[in-house]
Amino acid sequence: METLLNKAQKFIALTLAILLILVVVLATVHLGVLIAEEIWKPPRFLIPVQGLLDVFAFFLLVLIAMARKVIIVEPDGIPGMTLLGIAAIILALGVAFYFERQTQKENSSAH
DSSP states (O other), rough: HHHHHHHHHHHHHHHHHHHHHHHHHHHHHHHHHHHHHHHHHSSTTTOOHHHHHHHHHHHHHHHHHHHHHHHHGGGGSOOHHHHHHHHHHHHHHHHHHHHHHHHHHHHHHOO
């Protein structure tokens, strides 16, 4: 009975991991399409502020989906360079979040 339960848990975890990868890949493709659409709208290669906010919000959404993996990782069995990469991801998320908040504050004070 316990082996069946372990197999079921592993199958469910594998299925969820595959679905998460699929969602992140599709979201990344969607982000690329969104950026391309914003770039090709007149005036070309100039993205308006609202377009930038939309792209940035979607970008953060994709990063948050990937950050989930970073949050639950066990640091004991991971090489030092991988931990530095994870630290860089966390730092990039923090900086991106800060800039998004600054932009929102500037937009709300301008109105």
